[in-house]
Amino acid sequence: IPVAQLTLDQAKKEIAPLRKQIAQWGKEYYEQDSPTVEDYVYDRQYQRLVQIEQRFPELQTPDSPTQQVGGEAESQLTKVQHEIPMLSMGDVFSIEELMDFNHRQQENRDVDVEPEYNLELKIDGLSLSLVYENGKLVQGSTRGNGNIGEDVTENVKTIKSVPRELPEPLSVEFRGECYMPKESFAKLNAQREADGQSIFANPRNAAAGSLRQLDPTVTAKRDLDTFMYYVPEYQKLGVTTQAEALDRMRELGFKVNPHNRVVHNRQEIEDYINEYTAKRDQLAYGIDGIVEKVNDLETEEALGNTVKVPRWEIAYKFPPEEQPTIIRDIEWTV
Ligand code: NAD
Numbered sequence: 001i002p003v004a005q006l007t008l009d010q011a012k013k014e015i016a017p018l019r020k021q022i023a024q025w026g027k028e029y030y031e032q033d034s035p036t037v038e039d040y041v042y043d044r045q046y047q048r049l050v051q052i053e054q055r056f057p058e059l060q061t062p063d064s065p066t067q068q069v070g071g072e073a074e075s076q077l078t079k080v081q082h083e084i085p086m087l088s089m090g091d092v093f094s095i096e097e098l099m100d101f102n103h104r105q106q107e108n109r110d111v112d113v114e115p116e117y118n119l120e121l122k123i124d125g126l127s128l129s130l131v132y133e134n135g136k137l138v139q140g141s142t143r144g145n146g147n148i149g150e151d152v153t154e155n156v157k158t159i160k161s162v163p164r165e166l167p168e169p170l171s172v173e174f175r176g177e178c179y180m181p182k183e184s185f186a187k188l189n190a191q192r193e194a195d196g197q198s199i200f201a202n203p204r205n206a207a208a209g210s211l212r213q214l215d216p217t218v219t220a221k222r223d224l225d226t227f228m229y230y231v232p233e234y235q236k237l238g239v240t241t242q243a244e245a246l247d248r249m250r251e252l253g254f255k256v257n258p259h260n261r262v263v264h265n266r267q268e269i270e271d272y273i274n275e276y277t278a279k280r281d282q283l284a285y286g287i288d289g290i291v292e293k294v295n296d297l298e299t300e301e302a303l304g305n306t307v308k309v310p311r312w313e314i315a316y317k318f319p320p321e322e323q324p325t326i327i328r329d330i331e332w333t334v
Helices: 008-031 039-055 095-109 182-194 203-211 216-220 242-251 266-282 297-303 325-333
Strands: 079-081 117-123 126-133 136-142 148-150 172-179 225-230 261-263 287-294 313-317
Touching (some): 008 039, 095 266, 095 297, 117 266, 117 313, 126 203, 172 203, 182 203, 203 216, 225 242, 242 297, 261 266, 266 287, 287 297
Antiparallel strands (some): 117 261, 117 287, 126 136, 126 172, 136 148, 172 225, 287 313
16 A cells, blocks of 8 residues: 555554564574665665655654664674764655755755755765874774664774874874775675685675674785774864865875765766766775765755765665566656
8 A cells, every 4th residue: 555545554464573673684684694685675664664754744653664774783893982973864766855865954044055065976885983192093883773883993994995193183083984896795705605705795785794803814805995984073174065075084094985066956866877877886895876075064964864874965775686677667756
């Protein structure tokens, strides 16, 4: 039944098992690094839950998956409290939805000039926080449930692209994505298959499973890489835009994805999306969409966050890859 036609009673009946199913898939994906369904199946059910909660706000609960980030930290790893929460990200599945999001954002700010956006590739890995004190790497952690993550400092030190020391004595937290290149993922799975071990569902889960290891020597063998993309306390770097923050991170020796672009209007946004939808397969790493961020960091701060997602950024998600076009069209119009 389309959400618009649901009665309150029908919605009540549907919502509990729907939440339970989504929470179960979340646990498998975030905590066990072992999803049992494709992302587009998860996304579709998740969107339905969002729509039901929007239509019947009285059914909203704080423990709904729509109000929570990620999964719980692995019990055997040391826990880390994130002073600034590590959030999830809202998503849209078409240019129209993206434009609606931008218009709503403008309305909320009560301005009629289109802001500059910085577009970036959405790297398909897991979020990573790196804390430096006086220029030295002191902590690496995962997102976990957004407030409590896992300490993976020793594991992170085995990743070549993570600087142990910065050229300046900065005390700053940097955030980005830890991922496994496609080729390394294929090799790892081939090896695991040959050894009779279970294989990873995709590079994202292989990266998560490899970073969240109790033994750093296992992580060291896994060929993980990083792209850093965010500095929560940007003032500490003396930058005023997201594009400048990326440049500054490059200067400091981080690996930063080279494909970001500052854009000003719908045409430029569409061009970027089309370009990278076409180039996606040629990249050495997986991407599952495009991230649009307000470029001006003061505006970003003013827009702020909900309990789960920032209001200043949004993910445009690619349609699922393996589905034949006809099925894909049906999946995305329901
Ligand atoms: P998300 O992973 O879709 O988006 C948020 C994340 O994007 C951030 O935390 C960050 O790590 C990452 N990111 C990558 N590139 C970035 C960039 N350039 N700038 C900023 N952030 C960037 O959100 P989520 O809530 O963690 O997870 C939802 C996703 O996980 C969906 O794609 C969903 O399909 C999938 N999922 C799948 C299952 C399943 O069972 N298959 C279960 C749960 C979630």
